[in-house]
Amino acid sequence: GVAPWLQALGRLERLRERWVERLEAHRKAEIPGRGPVREALEGLFGVPGWWLDAGPWARVGEAVRELGRLRRPQELTLRVQAHRAERPAVLRELRDAGVPVSPTPRSPWGIRVAGRHNVLALPAVREGRVEVQDEGSQLVACLCDPKPGERVLDFCAGGGGKALALAAAMGGRGEVVAHDADRARLRDTRRRARRAGLGNIRVEASAEAVGRRAPYDLVLVDVPCSSSGTLRRNPDVAWRWNAEDLGRLTAVQAEILDRVAGWVRPGGFLVYVTCSLLVPENQAQIEAFLARHPEFAPAPLGDRTGHEPLLDLPGAEAGILRLPANLPRYTGDAFFLARLGRLGS
Template sequence: MAVLDALVAIENGRAADRVLKAAFDRRKWLPPARSRIARLTLGVCRHRAQLDWWLEQAGCRSAPLARLAAALVLIEGLDKGQLRKHLPHLPTPETHAAQFLMDHTLDHPDQPAAVRSNLPSWLMPHLKARFGDRLLAEATALCGEAGLDMRANAIKGGRDAAMAALAEDGIIALPTPYSPVGLRVEGRPAIARSRAWREGLVEVQDEASQLAALILGAKPGERVLDFCAGAGGKTLAIAAAMANKGRLIATDSDERRLTEAVTRLRRADVHNVTRHVIGAEGDKWLSRQKGAFDRVLVDAPCTGTGTFRRNPDAKWRSSAEELAHLTALQAKLLDRAAALVKPGGRLVYATCSILAAEDEDQIDAFLARHAGFRIVPLADAWAAVGSEVPEPGAGPHLLLTPARHETDGFFAAVLERLP
């Protein structure tokens, strides 16, 4: 069964999105079958803590096959006969566990908070410190499913043109509440088959990620650096804000990911981007760029806690040790990027994390190390976004969460180098 094969691969440490893509590339299933395979696979990842809790109550060892059987009963609501059709050769322990679970639902009052939230236990104190009384609502939203957001490409006509092109293919898209170039799509249509996608009028990108790129405030003619560009999602958004004018450099330590950006740049008709692979600490190119940029974006590697809706398998690979490693790396990247900002220029630090250790704490520590920078309050920085609505929330930083804003969890701080 395709779902079981995917769950075994995920259990062995592979990312769910890559596992599913490889499976769909091998087998040409029709879209309804693909959708069901993906939904069930990610559903097991999404609710793994509760599934494991119930399997323990049933006296069954947690493993991919047992979790799948439990999910079919507790999430899909299958009865004994339906379960046998889906899993005809289910071993005896898993069969007994499934029969036990047929008298229950996924939720139970005896489940600990981490189990009810389907989050790893080590993460709960961090989320409690962040959200306080809103912990349950935010944790529940993190366990939900994300919608589909897109960014309209201003280089090729903007949001109205994108909406019209999508409508030609029967895809209903509505403006997002905060991003002036964002679109939210109903359902899960085949975006890649649409004319809007093929012609580069749209790019799939969560609204929060769009805002992190827009708040940089890059203008046509400036010299801008996307310091941790990856596959180029925010690079594309910045290039559109610059109207293809000026110089935008995308750097990353992963050459493979930077190469992936090439196709996206061509489809979007972006011409002002050059790519550079960053090497070790002593990268000579970086040493020659001190004080050279008007704007620098550091979209730092992070735990990805804000994207657990999209990547539910990632929460089970996260750990306190990983957090410690990443916070040290984030501080190092910020220090390296700071030297590249010209006097009066701006540095934006962003993460798709909702943990203070990766967000506000990093900014406070950075300002303590770098007296030549100041924080730009969100109310002032928001003008660069070009949105008709007020900034989402008070405070000096941009902090978005699924429960409050219906976006991925995201953090961004705007820093300005003093003259």
């Protein structure tokens, strides 16, 4: 019968209420190494203890605000292809089709879709004028600030979403080289570039060939990471890795940074990105890189759109920022971005 299930749900709800009361009573306290407050954080938000140790928070209330936001459902977000359409016109088109939409307050290209809709069937998507893309990924491309005619490398391109956004922001002029260690994912990049009408994307499966084409004006590395900032759309990510895996991931990230550093032309930029909350993958990784590579220094974030989407974030003026999930008016993934300029000219 259902009675045992209802009883179990009742016990779970009472346990949840105790966790909430415990955290509220200790919200100004530092996160303890063990005990009932720590157990409440782990239990309420479904995260392992090592996340609490590696996260950017010092106090219980800070962790509650950010982890709580990451447990909320995520809204579907679209990106208008800047070289083919303008956002106001696409908004009108989608509203006329009965889709409830609104402009994203952070990304200059984004559109939020309320509720559930088969957006892949919309003409704007089928014709390549609009792509499905998280607002955080859109902001990464925006803050890379690529210029028409430049040579750009997206070294960890995955399915090509950010490479497409970079190429569109360049107005289809110049060249974006897209590379990923997983060659199967690059096939999707080719298909999406054709649909978007972007002829300035070159897909290159060989890392050696990518290096031979250096130097580049801009190198983007959206490195493999714990993906802890994507918790709202990947609830299992909290248990996909352990503390030992984090050590292996940070080693891979450092290796990628060292590899591409020499491919940036003097006066060019290296942009490092993770969709992670965790300090070892973010601030600590960049501090170690700058110690190894004195030819690089943090550079102010670029943004030719005039949208100025992140000026209210600490670190934006210095080129190193963490986009927290609890940022007002923001519904995308949490991520970290560092824009580093190579000294010289």
